Amino acid sequence: MTKISFGSHPYLLGFEQLERLVERTAKGSGDGYPPFNIEAVADNSYRITLAVAGFREEELVITVEDRQLVIRGRQVEDESGRVFLHRGIAARAFQRSFVLADGVEVAGAHMEHGLLHVDLHRVLPEAVVQTIPIRSGRTAEAAPPPVKRIEAK
Structure with a gap:
């Protein structure tokens, strides 16, 4: 690469x-586990959906670390003494990371029918225009004049 x-x-x-x-x-x-979808729900609103069948809410952790959405899952070991003849349902720990663009914030999360939905919302920053004064013959002891901020409408 x-x-x-x-x-x-x-x-x-x-x-x-x-x-x-x-x-x-x-x-x-x-790793492709767990599978996920990313969809645009509305203007500036998005949803990440992960297939986490078999996980309970308390076995999932969602954090934002340095503009990165991290979703972790770890199932508690089954202590009931059940004997499986075949175990095909994945029960392994996972970590999925999604890099969030500037202005994108996590609005919430919920579980429904074995799917974890994480809602995202883009907050549009207010446009600001700055006027920078130009001076000639700058000396070391002269303090620069303040920058004038103009709010864009």
């Missing part, structure tokens, strides 16, 4: 965080 480097291009100043995000996404689990 070719490593993408944003830092070497002169027009991409300050994109180190994006580079780390791409690397983290590329290192994501290639």
